[in-house]
Amino acid sequence: MDQVGPDVTADNHSRRYLIAADTGGTFTDLAVFDTQTGETRFGKTLTTYGDLVAGVIAGLEDTKVRLDQAAIFKHGTTHVINAFIQRQGARTALVTTKGFRDVLEIARGNRPETFNLRYRRQECLVPRRLRFEVAERIEGKGEVVQPLDRKDVERLIPVLRAAGVEAIAVSLLNSYVNPIHEEEVARMLSEALPHVYVTSGTRLSREWMEYERTSTAVGNAFVGARMSEYIAGFFSELNDRDFRGRFYLSSSSGGVITAEDAIAQPIALVESGPVGGCIGAAAYAAALELPRIVAFDMGGTTAKCALVEDGRFDVVSTYWVGGYERGFPIRTPVLDIVEVGAGGGSVAWVDENKRMRLGPKSAGSDPGPIAFGRGGIEPTVTDANVVLGRIGSDSFMGGRLLLDVESAKTCISEQLAGPLGYSGPDAVDRVSQGILDLANVTMAGAIKEITVERGRDIRDYQLFVFGGGGPLFAAELARDLGIEEVVVPPHPGAFSSLGMLMTxxxxxxxxxxxxxxxxxxxxxxxxxxxxxxxxxxxxxxxxxxxxxxxxxxxxxxxxxxxxxxxxxxxxxxxxxxxxxxxxxxxxxxxxxxxxxxxxxxxxxxxxxxxxPTARPSLEAVKWVGEVNAEPGPSFYRQIYFARAKARLTTPVYRRSDLPIGAAIEGPAVVEEYSSTTVIGAGDRLVVGKLGELRITCAINRRTERSTHE
Structure with a gap:
C-alpha cells in the first residue's frame, strides 16, 4: 500500500475509507479503499436517475462501508457531456466585443466534409438574439486601444434580465493577453444579476484564438448553472447521510479537483467518467511492463478507447463536443479518448431500407434492456448477449438481477428477425449475432481511429479491456484487428471507479x-x-x-x-x-x-x-483462487459462437476460483460479479501475476504479417 497522504491522516481513525463512485448512463460503480488495511472493495448498481446518491448508497451496501466512515469521496459523472449532447443546459447569453457577435457561427470558416452537399454544423448553444456587444478594444500585445464603455454594459443589464437568461458568457477580443476589460464586464454583470451564472473566457483559458476561447466560455456557461445545482445537491445529499469527509470530482485531465473548482469550471468534467479507467489502465501497464496498450472500456451506453504508451496517456488541449466535423470546441485538458455509441444498452433497429442499425439511442438503466424486466421494449446489445447464452440469465451481477431470456428472444424475433426476413430455428441466434457484429465493427473503428489513423501499427499493441461489456467482446475484437493478446484486469466492470481511487x-x-x-x-x-x-x-x-x-x-x-x-x-x-x-x-x-x-x-x-494521494495496491486487488487448487468449471452452458455458427456446450468458470498460473483452453466463459469474459474456440487464457486474465487469440496475425512482409 502506498503511503497515505496528509489529506487522509488529518482525519480521525473512524474515517478510514476512500470512496470512488462512477455514475454512468446505465450503472453506478463504486470502489472503496481501506487506508488502514489496504483492502479494496467494489459495488455495482443500476444508476438511479431521480436520486443519484441513492444509487451510490445502494452500491455501498455491497462494500459494507458507511458514508460516515469515509475520509474522501471521489465522484465521476457524465452529467456535463450528456448536457451538451442532449442540449439540456441553461438559457445562455454571450457578451463580446463590438463586431464579434457572430464569431460562434463563423467559427473556423472551414468545411470538414467538402463533398457533402447537405453538410450542416450543429446549432450554436447561444442563438443570435442572445448575443450582445460592448464597445472596447485591446490590441494583440495587450495595449488598450479603446477603453471599455461601462454604459454599454449597464444598458445590457435590463435586457438580459428581461430575456430570462440563466447564464452569461463573457469573451472579449484579446483578453487572453490583458483581461482587464473582460474581468470588469463579468464583475458588473455578476453584481447586477446575482442569480445568474456568469463566466468569462479568461478564467478558463489564457490562450489565443477568439473562436475557441468564445466557444469555451459559452460551453462553460451553458452547463455551469445546472452543474452548480448538481454538485451542490450531490454534496448536500452526502452530508444528509452523515458524510463529513472531503469531496472531489474527477476531472477530464486525469486528476481530481475540488467542488468549488468544478462549479467555476464545469467543462473540466466533460469526460469525468471515462478517465478513471485510463488512469487504472496506465497503472496496470506500468506494473505489468506492457509498453503499448489500447485501453478499451465498454459500458452500458458507450465504448471508449485510449492509448497508453510507456505508462503515459496523451492529454489534448481542445475537446470537440459532438466531433470535429459538426461539433464545437472547448479549451480544457482532456485525456485523448475516442468514444462511440456502442454500449450494452445500445438499441438495435431496422431502418426504412430494411437494414439493421445500432444506436445511437441507448436503453440506459431506465427502462434498460428487455432482459432486465424493467419495462424495456427495444432490443439491445445486452439482450443479444443474453439470448446467445454469453451472459448467464441467473448469474448476472451475482444473481441479484435475474434476466428474462424469453422476452428478449420474442422482441428480437418480432422487431428484427421478422422484418429482416429471417426464419427457421436459428433465426433469432443469427440476428442476435448480427447485433454483436455491428457493435464489433463500430468499436473496431474507434480503435483504428486512435491507432492506425495516428500512424501507429495496431499489431504492436495489447488490448486492455474493462467495463461491463469489454471482456465480452475483447477476443473477437482483437482477432478482427490483428492484436495478439487481450488483458482483462480484476473487477473489470468496476474498473473506472478503481482508477478514480488512483487519481x-x-x-x-x-x-x-x-x-x-x-x-x-x-x-x-x-x-x-x-x-x-x-x-x-x-x-x-x-x-x-x-x-x-x-x-x-x-x-x-x-x-x-x-x-x-x-x-x-x-x-x-x-x-x-x-x-x-x-x-x-x-x-x-x-x-x-x-x-x-x-x-x-x-x-x-x-x-x-x-x-500524490493515497491509492490501492494492485497486488491487493488481484482477487484469485487458492494457489494449489485445480480449478474446474462450475457448470456448462449452451453458447452461440460466430465462427462455429452454432451453439457449443461451453464450460463456465468462476473468476474467483482461478489461481495465478491457471490456464484454460477455449471455448470457455469466465464469470464474475461485474462482468463476463468470453474465450473463443482455439483461444488460450492464463491468469497473470496480478490476477489479470491474459488471452492469446487463436489467429496469430503477427505470423501473417511476417509472411507477407
Missing part, C-alpha cells in the same frame, strides 16, 4: 507563448513556467499538502509557418538542443518524418501541478 490531485495552466526556439525564448519559457507553477502551488495549497507537489511541463510547438501544433513533453532541463530533439521525436512519431534544419517555434506553454 491524484491535479490542476493545469496554459499560456500563449509565440516565439521561435532560441536561447532567448528558452529563458522566457523558463520564466513563464515558474510563474505558472507558483500559481498552481498557491491555488492548491488551501486543499492539499503541496510539500510533495510535482510539475509537468509541456509545450505546443510546430515548424515555422505551420498552423497545426504537436504537444511535446519537455525535458527537466530546458535547452535549445533538448527541446528541439523532444519536438522532432514527437513530430516524427505523429507524421512519419521530420524537417531537419527548419526553424521550430513555441505556440503555447502548459504546466500541470500534481499532488
Amino acid at each position: 491524484e490531485a491535479r490542476r493545469d495552466a496554459a499560456r500563449t507563448f509565440l516565439s521561435a526556439l532560441s536561447p532567448a525564448s528558452i529563458v522566457g519559457a523558463q520564466s513563464q513556467f515558474e510563474v505558472m507553477e507558483r500559481e498552481l502551488r498557491d491555488s492548491m495549497s488551501a486543499e492539499f499538502d503541496v510539500s510533495r507537489i510535482c510539475y509537468l511541463r509541456e509545450a505546443d510547438m510546430n515548424y515555422v509557418g505551420q498552423s497545426h501544433t504537436v504537444r511535446v513533453s519537455l525535458p527537466p532541463e530546458l535547452s535549445v538542443g533538448a527541446v528541439r530533439s523532444a519536438f522532432e521525436r514527437e513530430y516524427l512519431a505523429r507524421y512519419g518524418h521530420s524537417n531537419e534544419g527548419m526553424e521550430v517555434t513555441f505556440v503555447a506553454l502548459r504546466a500541470g501541478g500534481v499532488v
